[in-house]
Amino acid sequence: MGYNVAMKILVLNGSYRPEGTTTELARSFMAGAQAAGAQAQMIMLRDRGIGYCTNCLQCYGFPGEGIAPCSLKDDMDELIPRIAEADGVLFASPVHNGFVTGLMAVFWERLSWRAARPAGSFLRSMGIASRLQDKVRAFGAISSAGGFSERLRRFCDDGTPWLKSNAPLILHGQWVGDMYAGAELERMPQTGPDWTRIFFLRRLSAGQRERARGLGAAMAEAIKSGRLEPTTIATILPPPLRWAMDLVAALRPPYRVAR
Numbered sequence: 542m543g544y545n546v547a548m549k550i551l552v553l554n555g556s557y558r559p560e561g562t563t564t565e566l567a568r569s570f571m572a573g574a575q576a577a578g579a580q581a582q583m584i585m586l587r588d589r590g591i592g593y594c595t596n597c598l599q600c601y602g603f604p605g606e607g608i609a610p611c612s613l614k615d616d617m618d619e620l621i622p623r624i625a626e627a628d629g630v631l632f633a634s635p636v637h638n639g640f641v642t643g644l645m646a647v648f649w650e651r652l653s654w655r656a657a658r659p660a661g662s663f664l665r666s667m668g669i670a671s672r673l674q675d676k677v678r679a680f681g682a683i684s685s686a687g688g689f690s691e692r693l694r695r696f697c698d699d700g701t702p703w704l705k706s707n708a709p710l711i712l713h714g715q716w717v718g719d720m721y722a723g724a725e726l727e728r729m730p731q732t733g734p735d736w737t738r739i740f741f742l743r744r745l746s747a748g749q750r751e752r753a754r755g756l757g758a759a760m761a762e763a764i765k766s767g768r769l770e771p772t773t774i775a776t777i778l779p780p781p782l783r784w785a786m787d788l789v790a791a792l793r794p795p796y797r798v799a800r
């Protein structure tokens with residue numbers, strides 16, 4: 542199936558530095574997406590008013606159709622419809638404490654139950670379904686680290702797996718790729734004090750920019766292909782594994798009744 546209307550790709554950037562490495566990589570990503578025919582726009586979350594979730598549960602309990610309401614009135618009311626109208630969304634974040642930035646996490650707290658609802662049960666635990674099922678979207682992530690190299694990604698990139706398990710299910714779509722820009726250095730540290738300044742020695746390489754560009758092109762091509770599949774709780778596990786795990790859950794229910 543061809544794509545005959547303009548593809549819209551949205552970059553949600555959780556960096557605190559508008560000219561930092563995450564932003565530079567996000568720009569390369571957008572250039573790749575644009576070269577492949579997509580419209581790409583970036584939103585710096587730091588420039589928006591995004592208050593802390595109060596856990597009032599108005600969104601969680603909303604039974605209606607579409608984006609659930611929120612008791613806070615701020616820029617989330619503009620940002621969530623921007624996600625809903627997008628064909629692809631890239632989450633870009635620096636690695637902070639081995640995870641995404643606090644800003645990105647705050648954004649997700651405000652997003653999740655407005656964009657998804659509790660639905661059915663999954664392995665005898667709570668199920669979840671997207672409220673944004675009008676189209677199937679492409680998702681990806683870029684994380685940029687200042688201390689740990691590419692080879693050490695597994696020790697410091699818990700953000701990407703977390704985004705990968707949440708975005709396709711909550712925002713309805715498929716994960717198309719991600720990139721970890723590990724620390725590459727201006728020069729090898731020579732002394733003890735040098736090692737303590739490693740964030741300042743960090744430089745983006747041409748190869749990293751090129752990978753970000755490639756990810757942008759890949760997302761646009763995935764949208765163009767028309768073959769993206771939605772992720773639901775039914776598709777997370779292959780059926781035989783799900784039946785086996787459901788049997789285990791029946792024999793050993795995940796909840797206990799509090800006494």
Ligand SMILES: Cc1cc2nc3c(=O)[nH]c(=O)nc-3n(C[C@H](O)[C@H](O)[C@H](O)COP(=O)(O)O)c2cc1C
Nearest residue numbers: 556558561562563635636637638639686687688689
């Ligand atoms: C609070 C804080 C925590 C950080 N934690 C990590 C970390 O766990 N691992 C790492 O490799 N770099 C860490 N860094 C370095 C950043 O990932 C790095 O500076 C990154 O390039 C920042 O992205 P930016 O240029 O878009 O601001 C941390 C930086 C800060 C300020």
